Amino acid sequence: MATTATIDTTTKSRWGGGVAPMNASYGKLMMWFFLLSDAFSFSALLITYGLIRYAHPAYQGTVSEFTFSTEYWPIPEMVFEAVPFLHGVHAPLIFVGIMTFILILSSVTMVLAVEAGHRMDRKGVIKWMLWTIIGGLTFLACQAWEWSHFIHGTAEGTVNAMGETIFGANLTENQYGPPLFASLFFFITGFHGFHVFSGVVINFIIFFNAVVGTYEKRGHYEMVEKTGLYWHFVDLVWVFVFTLFYLI
Amino acid sequence: MSQEETNNVQVIPEDKEKTKKIWKVAAILAIVTIIEFIFAFTLPRGIILVSIFLGLTIVKAFYIVAEFMHLKHEQKALIWSIMIPTILILWLVVALMVEGTAIFNIRN
Incomplete structure (x- = not known):
């Protein structure tokens, strides 16, 4: 790792100034602390999901006899069971599983871009950044489809306590369960999706800079490392959203 | 190029x-x-x-x-600077799960 910024640590006092005591540049350190604060935001949303879920009655029957009702919290595998181009096929969690794999893969291509940056391999950085951007865009497209399906609802709809039939979900009514279930779905996956979107934009800027040779002139590819941290964090959050929203 | x-x-x-x-x-x-x-x-x-x-x-x-x-x-100092504050998240999990159960019991 000869090409990463090396800092002289032979000085007697590590915290006495003149050296980077954590062996990381200012930008990288601040990215870490930003991600820590972002982790608090996401935890607040996900833990609120837990609070509201436990404040609602749970479904008591068997999975095979499950029907949608606004009276109890739905089983997620019965809500998220549609796959594009396979209308009417019951495929629980398959689509969200595919989305998870896409995001993990785009995280892998990001590590490979960072690794190529350490070796000053401009072509490698360009190639892997492009794959990361494609992965991010694919994930966003999948999420757009899932939102659209969730909003439009099933063909039969659900009859609520007032005797009206509801189709799909919005911020006030929800055919799959209590209205708060839909609100939390929109807030949590929306907040995450917006992070993915900004990640794709930032990745594109880094990709563009690598293409025009900005980092080659600068002599290091540390910017790739910093955006890499952000992109992995987005993947990390999705790991938690997948478990807490879709599996449990 | x-x-x-x-x-x-x-x-x-x-x-x-x-x-x-x-x-x-x-x-x-x-x-x-x-x-x-x-x-x-x-x-x-x-x-x-x-x-x-x-x-x-x-x-x-x-x-x-x-x-x-x-x-x-990374350096130990950086690892701990990131890991220690996440204890607050664990606290929030415990606090809000207890609260959620309490709300459920009052409602029913």
Whole structure:
């Protein structure tokens, strides 16, 4: 790792100034602390999901006899069971599983871009950044489809306590369960999706800079490392959203 | 792309061991996800399944943060600066789960 910024640590006092005591540049350190604060935001949303879920009655029957009702919290595998181009096929969690794999893969291509940056391999950085951007865009497209399906609802709809039939979900009514279930779905996956979107934009800027040779002139590819941290964090959050929203 | 500009930059050859390790971590993440998937349909729903899911999620989170984000190979001071504040999250989990159960009991 000869090409990463090396800092002289032979000085007697590590915290006495003149050296980077954590062996990381200012930008990288601040990215870490930003991600820590972002982790608090996401935890607040996900833990609120837990609070509201436990404040609602749970479904008591068997999975095979499950029907949608606004009276109890739905089983997620019965809500998220549609796959594009396979209308009417019951495929629980398959689509969200595919989305998870896409995001993990785009995280892998990001590590490979960072690794190529350490070796000053401009072509490698360009190639892997492009794959990361494609992965991010694919994930966003999948999420757009899932939102659209969730909003439009099933063909039969659900009859609520007032005797009206509801189709799909919005911020006030929800055919799959209590209205708060839909609100939390929109807030949590929306907040995450917006992070993915900004990640794709930032990745594109880094990709563009690598293409025009900005980092080659600068002599290091540390910017790739910093955006890499952000992109992995987005993947990390999705790991938690997948478990807490879709599996449990 | 003009090759003339890049002539003075030395590209260090790829270290196969490093790339192999990256793909190994990717495989671990994929396998854990598949295991979660299988458990979701085979095991009965309940507190045990929830605990298994949370445990496997923490395994995945560890590999992403430690290897992909490289935190495992950073200075001790940086590792602790990031890890210690997450204790606050654990506190929030406990506090709000208790609160959620209390709201449920008042409503019913």
